[in-house]
Structures are given as C-alpha cells and as structure tokens.
Amino acid sequence: MIPLSSASRRMTSSAIREILKVTQQPHVxxxxxxxxxxxxxxxxxxxxxxxxxxxxxxxxxxQYSTTEGHLPxxxxxxxxxxxxxxxxxxTSGSQQxxxxxxxxxxxxxxxxxxxxxxxxxxxxxxxxxxxQFVEIASDAxxxxxxxxxxxxxxxxxxxxxxxxxxxxxTGRTLPLERRRALLxxxxxxxxxxxxxxxxxxLRFRGEHLPTLFELAREQADSLDDVHVVHLGSxxxxxxxxxxDAWVQAPRHVIDRLVLAKQGADLxxxxxxxxxxxxxxxxxxxxxxERLRETYGHRAGVMASALRRHFPADAQASEPxxxxxxxxxxxxxAEEPRTTAGRAIDTGAxxxxxxxxxxxxxxxxxxxxxxxxxxxxxxxxxxxxDEQIETxxxxxxxxxxxxxxxxx
Amino acid sequence: MIPLSSASRRMTSSAIREILKVTQQPHVxxxxxxxxxxxxxxxxxxxxxxxxxxxxxxxxxxQYSTTEGHLPxxxxxxxxxxxxxxxxxxTSGSQQxxxxxxxxxxxxxxxxxxxxxxxxxxxxxxxxxxxQFVEIASDAxxxxxxxxxxxxxxxxxxxxxxxxxxxxxTGRTLPLERRRALLxxxxxxxxxxxxxxxxxxLRFRGEHLPTLFELAREQADSLDDVHVVHLGSxxxxxxxxxxDAWVQAPRHVIDRLVLAKQGADLxxxxxxxxxxxxxxxxxxxxxxERLRETYGHRAGVMASALRRHFPADAQASEPxxxxxxxxxxxxxAEEPRTTAGRAIDTGAxxxxxxxxxxxxxxxxxxxxxxxxxxxxxxxxxxxxDEQIETxxxxxxxxxxxxxxxxx
Numbered sequence: 001m002i003p004l005s006s007a008s009r010r011m012t013s014s015a016i017r018e019i020l021k022v023t024q025q026p027h028v029x030x031x032x033x034x035x036x037x038x039x040x041x042x043x044x045x046x047x048x049x050x051x052x053x054x055x056x057x058x059x060x061x062x063q064y065s066t067t068e069g070h071l072p073x074x075x076x077x078x079x080x081x082x083x084x085x086x087x088x089x090x091t092s093g094s095q096q097x098x099x100x101x102x103x104x105x106x107x108x109x110x111x112x113x114x115x116x117x118x119x120x121x122x123x124x125x126x127x128x129x130x131x132q133f134v135e136i137a138s139d140a141x142x143x144x145x146x147x148x149x150x151x152x153x154x155x156x157x158x159x160x161x162x163x164x165x166x167x168x169x170t171g172r173t174l175p176l177e178r179r180r181a182l183l184x185x186x187x188x189x190x191x192x193x194x195x196x197x198x199x200x201x202l203r204f205r206g207e208h209l210p211t212l213f214e215l216a217r218e219q220a221d222s223l224d225d226v227h228v229v230h231l232g233s234x235x236x237x238x239x240x241x242x243x244d245a246w247v248q249a250p251r252h253v254i255d256r257l258v259l260a261k262q263g264a265d266l267x268x269x270x271x272x273x274x275x276x277x278x279x280x281x282x283x284x285x286x287x288x289e290r291l292r293e294t295y296g297h298r299a300g301v302m303a304s305a306l307r308r309h310f311p312a313d314a315q316a317s318e319p320x321x322x323x324x325x326x327x328x329x330x331x332x333a334e335e336p337r338t339t340a341g342r343a344i345d346t347g348a349x350x351x352x353x354x355x356x357x358x359x360x361x362x363x364x365x366x367x368x369x370x371x372x373x374x375x376x377x378x379x380x381x382x383x384x385d386e387q388i389e390t391x392x393x394x395x396x397x398x399x400x401x402x403x404x405x406x407x
Numbered sequence: 408m409i410p411l412s413s414a415s416r417r418m419t420s421s422a423i424r425e426i427l428k429v430t431q432q433p434h435v436x437x438x439x440x441x442x443x444x445x446x447x448x449x450x451x452x453x454x455x456x457x458x459x460x461x462x463x464x465x466x467x468x469x470q471y472s473t474t475e476g477h478l479p480x481x482x483x484x485x486x487x488x489x490x491x492x493x494x495x496x497x498t499s500g501s502q503q504x505x506x507x508x509x510x511x512x513x514x515x516x517x518x519x520x521x522x523x524x525x526x527x528x529x530x531x532x533x534x535x536x537x538x539q540f541v542e543i544a545s546d547a548x549x550x551x552x553x554x555x556x557x558x559x560x561x562x563x564x565x566x567x568x569x570x571x572x573x574x575x576x577t578g579r580t581l582p583l584e585r586r587r588a589l590l591x592x593x594x595x596x597x598x599x600x601x602x603x604x605x606x607x608x609l610r611f612r613g614e615h616l617p618t619l620f621e622l623a624r625e626q627a628d629s630l631d632d633v634h635v636v637h638l639g640s641x642x643x644x645x646x647x648x649x650x651d652a653w654v655q656a657p658r659h660v661i662d663r664l665v666l667a668k669q670g671a672d673l674x675x676x677x678x679x680x681x682x683x684x685x686x687x688x689x690x691x692x693x694x695x696e697r698l699r700e701t702y703g704h705r706a707g708v709m710a711s712a713l714r715r716h717f718p719a720d721a722q723a724s725e726p727x728x729x730x731x732x733x734x735x736x737x738x739x740a741e742e743p744r745t746t747a748g749r750a751i752d753t754g755a756x757x758x759x760x761x762x763x764x765x766x767x768x769x770x771x772x773x774x775x776x777x778x779x780x781x782x783x784x785x786x787x788x789x790x791x792d793e794q795i796e797t798x799x800x801x802x803x804x805x806x807x808x809x810x811x812x813x814x
Contacts, residue, residue: 046469
C-alpha cells in the first residue's frame with residue numbers, strides 16, 4: 001500500500017510502479033498503468049503453445065541458453081526488420097534494452113537528447129549512467145527538427161532517445177518528413193538514434209509509417225553503418241508478463257550488448273522466448289487486428305468523454321494508435337505557471353482523484369527537468385466503455401473543482 | 408561457432424558462455440557448462456503447473472506485475488529463511504542479483520574481497536561498477552579467516568563475496584567454525600557479506616550447515632541489522648531456463664534494489680514466478696532427493712575415474728555437494744610456474760581437449776588476478792557414468808601428453 005499523500009506531494013521516478021500498486025484495488029478505475037487489455041491476451045493460444053513446447057522441447061526450454069537469445073526468434077525478428085539475426089539481441093522487456101544500451105553507449109556526462117515530454121522509464125534507465133538530458137522542443141507532431149538542429153549546432157550529443165510512433169506519454173507520431181529530417185541531422189552530427197518502438201504495430205487510424213531504423217537502413221552503405229539502435233517488444237502486442245523484447249543494432253553495438261547482458265542476467269528465459277516464437281506466425285497477426293480494433297474504439301470513447309466532461313480549456317492529444325492520450329489542463333504543458341490562478345498541479349490532485357475512484361499518471365515525471373505540472377497521461381487500453389465514461393466524468397469534476405478553487 | 412584457437416590463447420571473462428556454444432555439439436562430452444542434468448527436470452510437473460496457472464490465473468500471469476516479485480513466492484522464500492517477504496527481491500537468475508547488488512552497494516574503487524579462486528560470473532558482474540578485487544587466501548576448507556582478518560586490518564573493504572557451500576569453481580565448503588569467524592571479522596570491520604548460495608540444497612554427503620545469513624540473523628538485533636546479503640536461486644534445483652532467483656537483504660538494501668530493478672528490467676516474468684511457486688511445496692522436496700542421489704553418484708564416478716586416469720600429481724577437490732570438482736595439475740593452483748617444466752596451461756590445452764571430444768573450463772578466469780594457469784573446473788552433473796569414464800580418460804591422456812611434452 002502506497003502512502004498516497006507523500007506520493008502526490010512529490011512524484012518520483014518510480015511513480016508509475018507505485019501507482020500500479022494502488023490501482024490493483026478493484027474499485028479503482030485506472031487510466032494509469034499503460035497495461036495492455038488483459039481480456040485480449042491470447043490465453044488459449046499461449047497455453048497450447050506452452051504445452052507443445054514442454055512436450056517436445058522441454059529440456060531445451062528449461063535449460064541454460066545463449067546470451068544472444070533463441071535463434072529462431074531472432075531470425076524471425078531480423079527477417080521482418082530487414083536485418084540479420086546476429087544484429088538482434090533478445091532482452092527482458094524493452095526496459096532492459098534501455099539499460100543495456102545505456103551501459104554500452106553512455107559515459108558519465110554524455111548528453112542525451114529527449115522529447116519534451118519523454119518516457120519516464122527511459123529517464124530512469126539512463127540516469128544511473130550519468131546521462132545529461134537535454135529536451136528538444138516538441139509539438140503535436142513530435143520533435144521539431146529545426147530545434148534539434150539548433151541544439152546540435154550549440155552542443156554535441158551522444159544519443160537521441162525517441163518514440164516516434166504513438167509516443168509514451170503523449171500519443172504523438174512523428175510524420176515521415178520529420179523522420180527523414182531527424183535522421184539527416186543526427187547522422188550529420190554523429191548522434192546515435194535510440195528508437196523505442198513498442199507501439200509501432202498498434203496503429204488504428206491513418207497510414208503505416210516506416211520506422212527510423214528502416215529509413216536509415218535504406219540509406220546506409222551496410223547494416224553496420226545504420227546509426228539507429230531500435231528497441232522492439234512483444235509486451236504490448238502479445239503479453240508483457242512474458243518479458244520478451246529485443247534490440248536491433250549494428251554488430252559492434254550488439255557485441256558489447258551481449259557482454260553487458262552476460263554480466264546483467266546471463267540470458268532471458270528460454271521457455272518464454274520459445275512461447276513467443278510459436279505465436280509470431282499465426283497468432284500475432286490476428287492478435288494485432290483485435291488490439292487495433294479494440295484500442296481504436298476505446299480511444300474514441302475516451303476522446304468523446306473528454307470533450308464532454310473536461311474543462312473547456314483542457315487540450316487532449318488525438319493519437320492514431322498506441323495506448324495513451326495526453327492532457328494539458330489550463331495553460332498547457334510548457335508554462336504551467338504563467339497564468340497563476342489556473343495552474344492545476346496534477347501531482348497534488350492524484351490523491352483526490354484516487355479517493356474519488358480514478359487513477360492517472362501526473363505528467364511531471366515525464367519531463368526531464370520537471371515541467372508539466374498541469375499535464376497528465378491517460379491510458380485508454382484496459383478499461384471498458386462504461387469505465388472510461390465514468391472515470392473521465394469523475395476526473396473532469398475533480399479538475400473543474402480544483403480549477404474553481406484556484407481562481 | 409567459437410574460434411577455438413583464439414579462445415584458448417587468452418581466456419576472456421566470457422569464456423564460459425562461449426564454451427557453452429561449442430559444447431552444444433552432440434559429439435562433445437562436456438564437463439564445462441555447470442548445467443543441471445536436463446533428464447531430471449520435473450518436466451511433467453512443470454507442464455501441469457503451467458497449464459493450471461494459465462487456466463485459472465492466466466491474465467495475472469501474463470500482465471505487468473510489481474518489481475518486487477510475486478508475493479506468494481516471496482513469502483515462501485522468506486518463511487524458509489527466517490526473514491520477511493518485504494526483505495526479499497525476486498531477480499532474473501542470481502546473475503541479476505549480483506548485478507543489482509553491485510549497482511546499489513559499490514562505488515568505483517571499492518574493495519571487494521573474493522575467494523581464491525571465485526565465481527567468474529561474479530567478477531564479470533562487479534567489474535563494470537569499478538570493483539577492486541582482493542583475493543583472500545583459501546585452502547580446501549575455503550576462505551582462511553586469519554588471512555581475512557589480516558587483510559582487513561591492512562585495508563578497508565566494502566564487500567566480501569563468497570560461495571560458502573560447494574563453491575563454484577572448487578566445490579569446497581566452509582566449515583561451521585570458519586563461518587562464525589568470517590561473520591565476526593566482517594561485522595567488526597563493517598564489511599557487508601554477499602553470500603551466493605545456489606548449491607546450498609545440493610548436499611549429497613555430510614551434515615547440513617546453516618547459511619551465513621541464518622547465522623548472522625541469529626546474532627543480529629533485528630532483520631535490518633543483518634550484515635549478510637544472501638543470493639538464492641531455483642536454477643540449480645528446479646530449472647535454470649525459468650530464470651527465477653532472489654536476494655534476501657535488510658530493508659534499506661531491498662528498497663534500493665527495487666529502484667535499481669525498475670530501471671534494469673521493470674520486473675521478472677510473472678508466469679515463471681508462478682510456475683516456481685506452484686512447485687515449491689510438493690515437487691521441490693522430491694526433486695532435491697533425486698538431484699542429491701544422482702549428483703552424489705556421478706561425483707563418485709568422476710572421483711574414481713580421476714584417480715585412475717589423471718596424472719599422479721594432479722589434485723582433485725572432493726566436494727560434498729553441488730556440481731563441481733576442481734583440479735590442480737602438477738604444481739597446483741597458487742604457483743603454477745614454480746616448477747617450470749611441469750606447468751601445464753589448461754587454457755592453451757582446451758583446443759586439444761575439445762578436438763579429442765571433451766570440454767572443461769580452464770581455471771584461470773576464476774582468479775581475479777589471472778593465476779591458476781594449471782587448474783580446471785569439471786562439472787559432474789550432466790554426464791552419464793559412461794561419458795564421465797570416457798571423458799576423464801581422454802582428458803587424462805591429453806594432460807599426460809602435455810606433461811610429457813613439457814618435461
């Protein structure tokens with residue numbers, strides 16, 4: 001049980017994990033967790049696959065294995081991304097990808113460019129390695145390439161960390177032209193792009209875009225000349241509890257990642273990798289269809305509820321995929337303090353909201369330097385239509401009351 | 408496929424993992440890997456447990472979960488060790504325990520005391536955090552307490568890393584009196600003991616000894632005053648491919664481990680923790696009986712073969728449990744170069760041995776400062792009687808020929 005008052009007083013980087021604990025209480029409607037819809041897990045298919053693996057390859061599934069990961073799974077990943085299996089390292093969730101890439105690419109004091117806001121788990125993974133975060137101005141279409149170029153002309157950087165599709169926390173997607181511009185600028189300045197792509201396949205509206213990795217690969221002389229390290233994951237498209245994800249990178253990065261992973265946890269569970277591999281050909285495509293349909297529907301229900309129940313000056317992002325909607329209350333994200341009477345602190349209000357039966361994630365922890373006091377992240381993936389309607393109405397009341405108090 | 412000639416020229420810290428790759432070839436008799444006997448895996452029981460979990464708790468098993476780990480499993484671990492669930496952190500293998508403990512307890516330049524020789528995976532885990540290793544003189548009974556005391560009077564240290572029972576690589580066990588002495592000296596000097604105990608339950612001869620954690624707990628004023636951090640694992644007693652292990656520590660260490668694990672990989676796979684928890688009550692006790700019987704038998708077969716086939720001046724450890732036997736060829740471990748004509752380099756001979764169809768692990772990587780050129784580690788757990796007889800005879804011939812050449 002989390003002491004809510006202290007949590008709301010000052011959101012720490014472990015905010016999301018702590019909130020997850022609170023929202024395990026069944027009476028709380030949670031838009032906080034970023035949890036895939038559990039009722040859509042392909043349970044029977046996973047059960048059948050596991051049974052078959054343990055019957056026919058049980059000893060292999062339960063024995064020590066190679067650090068790089070289960071070769072057939074790496075081959076499947078490589079084929080789909082246009083790379084090779086020896087340029088794929090399996091990780092225990094993308095969080096481990098973030099940790100291992102930070103280990104091998106960052107030295108203390110290195111500048112890491114991030115979106116404004118960015119995924120707080122990435123800040124948490126990179127901080128211990130001494131990363132100095134510099135936020136790049138971003139709008140509804142993600143990173144502004146001109147702002148990136150200006151920053152790089154001022155100060156060199158080691159890494160640019162970005163979630164170009166259906167970003168966490170904003171739900172924003174970087175358009176094709178900006179992708180090309182971002183790649184051009186970073187290549188020119190010798191910056192490695194760390195592309196986090198867990199939501200890539202969860203588009204429910206609009207046209208599919210190539211990943212930064214794919215775009216960079218088309219232009220590079222060889223696969224080892226690509227300046228993008230790509231993180232992929234099965235957590236959001238199959239089941240996060242299996243902890244199966246991967247890193248695609250040039251060989252010289254993979255070689256160092258393998259050594260880092262040997263020291264970190266030897267290898268990821270063999271059984272879990274075999275389960276995922278058994279599902280990728282036949283189950284995954286159907287599963288993606290179900291997820292896109294359900295998440296698209298729920299995003300629409302939430303957008304409608306937000307329009308009806310939130311204060312008129314609140315701005316909500318309109319994601320074309322993924323799991324998250326981003327809200328800027330009152331004066332917006334960048335300068336929440338400019339109109340003092342309307343600045344609403346979503347961190348301080350979390351306690352009130354949870355007591356009223358609804359959880360969200362305050363936006364501030366997603367900013368590298370602590371802005372965004374009147375922002376919040378809502379996940380639309382794991383709630384029913386009725387829960388979304390009720391939860392958004394309740395939140396609207398909480399924020400309206402806070403706004404009235406502040407006036 | 409590993410280039411053997413380069414591997415044998417200079418054994419790196421990734422030696423064991425690379426050798427594992429070679430020894431996946433079916434014609435090689437491998438004493439190298441430290442693999443539990445796969446034919447003893449409780450496959451049917453794991454299959455039944457998994458099926459039941461996915462049928463009744465599937466959504467929970469496949470969803471994101473808390474960083475600390477599956478509570479019922481932590482409660483079971485805590486009960487057995489005489490501690491509490493909030494002083495237990497689940498890890499992905501003990502290798503991750505080594506990594507996370509290093510993260511939270513070590514600063515660059517900190518002195519870490521280690522056995523001579525010690526587990527190379529621990530050296531590999533602690534090195535990136537800037538550990539300065541100091542070897543403590545050890546004999547057939549493990550660390551010599553007087554040597555430890557003398558060292559600590561000369562230089563302060565942060566951590567003592569030790570595997571007191573059936574050590575990897577030597578198979579040695581620290582007697583009760585030395586355990587008490589080690590705890591007394593380290594407590595007096597303010598040194599935290601990192602006890603690695605994956606083989607504790609695999610005793611096939613002699614009387615059970617309490618762990619360092621248990622001894623320290625009896626004397627401490629409270630559970631948070633215990634100066635031992637204990638690493639436990641299900642890898643050697645159930646199945647390593649599940650990657651289920653744990654850390655027991657005082658709350659102030661656990662709190663920091665939880666934050667470190669959040670950044671490192673969020674949490675260990677839920678399904679795997681539930682599988683292990685389903686087995687601990689009924690399956691694990693029977694499984695331990697089977698393992699002790701089989702490993703005791705195989706250790707005996709290997710000891711007999713070593714006496715008949717190895718050079719007369721080779722010394723083999725006589726483990727009372729665990730998985731490993733340690734060999735000092737010719738002049739022994741500490742000073743392999745003193746009688747120059749008889750110094751046999753087991754690293755250089757690995758190539759010859761594998762070509763003759765037998766794999767082992769050269770001893771040198773287990774020494775923090777590169778001694779032990781004429782030592783090797785043999786695992787007796789995953790080979791049949793016939794393979795042990797044939798493999799040891801072949802190795803004996805390889806070493807005898809090398810000894811003759813060297814004269």
